[in-house]
Amino acid sequence: MTDFIALIPAAGSGSRVGERAPKQYLPLAGRMMIYHALRTLCRVTRITEVCVVLAPEDSEWVQHDWSEFAGKIQTFPCGGATRAESVTNGLKALMAAGQATEEDWILVHDAARPGLSINLTERLLDELAEDEVGGLLAIPLADTLKRATSQARVARTESREGLWQAQTPQMFRAGLLLSALEQAPADITDDASAIEALGLSPKLVLGDAYNFKVTYPQDLALAELILRERMTE
């Protein structure tokens, strides 16, 4: 039987959010940001293991009590210089430890997407469990798209037809994902890009707006509102 394993890259610094602490440890609805995605993924019964990739110099994680998730989570202090490197290193560690086979499904999820829900994760699993390639949560673009000149004036309006915004989790089989990441160009910003570079077409599974990535300072306030409500459920 193939397992479903979640892998959370949490080795970034959060430079765009502009706070002193790494973004995954910022307070959000009475917890730390990373807590929320961990809680959701640990509550999805089909996911047997949740692995967190930390920066080797991380000194924050061990200072907190994670016993609520005991038996389901594990940390790997092998984060790299980029997200892709952190995912690659975590996946290698997982496979070297014999905890994931080539055929197991890996759900890579950003620590900075605290609004992921159990339902959305279940939808991803339902739609991809029998898929040949794997895929990702994504939402069709809502806004009108403008191409800018170097002076920040509109050069033209671009069609948004067929354009989607990629979210996470992104779900691929461990063996395929590792070999894709090892061959991928250095500038990729998600896992699906590595799979696409092999000529494969990941499936787009409809996500939702709550699953946005906390990137800029104002995103913190929005995430706080959403999660405060969710924590009462």
Ligand code: CTP
């Ligand atoms: N990430 C990682 N290793 C890195 C860079 C990023 O594990 N070297 C993780 C982040 O911790 C985050 C996810 O990848 O959970 C998405 O990245 P992003 O939102 O870009 O976070 P940061 O890189 O931390 O933020 P910024 O780009 O603003 O510095």
Ligand code: MG
């Ligand atoms: Mg980044």
